[in-house]
Amino acid sequence: MKTLTLLAQKGGTGKTTLAVHLAVHAAQKGKRVVLLDIDPQKSAVTWNLRRQDDRPEIIAATAAKLAAAQKQAANDGVDILVVDTAPHAGPAGRTAAATADLTLVPSRPATFDLDAIGASVDIVKSVSAPASIVLNACPPPTRFGEAGIVREAREALTGYGLKICPVAIAHRAAMGHALIGGQAVTEFEPKGKAAGEIVALWTWIEKEWT
Numbered sequence: 001m002k003t004l005t006l007l008a009q010k011g012g013t014g015k016t017t018l019a020v021h022l023a024v025h026a027a028q029k030g031k032r033v034v035l036l037d038i039d040p041q042k043s044a045v046t047w048n049l050r051r052q053d054d055r056p057e058i059i060a061a062t063a064a065k066l067a068a069a070q071k072q073a074a075n076d077g078v079d080i081l082v083v084d085t086a087p088h089a090g091p092a093g094r095t096a097a098a099t100a101d102l103t104l105v106p107s108r109p110a111t112f113d114l115d116a117i118g119a120s121v122d123i124v125k126s127v128s129a130p131a132s133i134v135l136n137a138c139p140p141p142t143r144f145g146e147a148g149i150v151r152e153a154r155e156a157l158t159g160y161g162l163k164i165c166p167v168a169i170a171h172r173a174a175m176g177h178a179l180i181g182g183q184a185v186t187e188f189e190p191k192g193k194a195a196g197e198i199v200a201l202w203t204w205i206e207k208e209w210t
Helices: 015-028 043-049 063-075 091-098 111-116 118-126 148-160 173-180 193-209
Strands: 002-006 033-037 057-060 080-084 102-107 131-135
Touching: 002 015, 015 033, 015 043, 015 080, 015 102, 015 173, 015 193, 033 043, 033 063, 043 057, 063 080, 063 091, 091 118, 102 111, 102 118, 102 193, 111 118, 111 148, 118 131, 131 148, 173 193
Parallel strands: 002 080, 002 102, 033 057, 033 080, 102 131
Antiparallel strands: none
């Protein structure tokens, strides 16, 4: 079983949105996927109530039961476990990162978000976890490449000493519209640009795992 943890000590980074879209895409590829929602807000669980498909499996768990839920998933033959942590996750965030094959730390390219990412970086470094920063909710690229604020964010983030994912996820309406109907963007608009970015991000994750 491969485990992907989404970790962000700051709220509003789009952590759960990424978790849902990535989990659905992995399930579309024929993998048995469980999204473990340990965020007290239970946004992934709420999204699943609107969903018509039973894949991926969405399981609510508390931070205290994280280790047991991970063990159960492995025993049940799950291929991919996606863990959506809570903002200010504390010890649970450390456990989720320490037991993951990869932890993604999402950040918007805005100044306040970049300043706040240090707490998440400290967590993954404290447990020597394989981790990368992914820029999320970015201005869409132009025909000349990534928006200037995205390029500047990449430069600013190099100081944290973590790998920065080469795939940036743009803020696109399709991402939100898909979630409203209990879908992910690769189902809602599979040929669209937003879906293409999620596919590219997942492809990069799989390469990181090999």
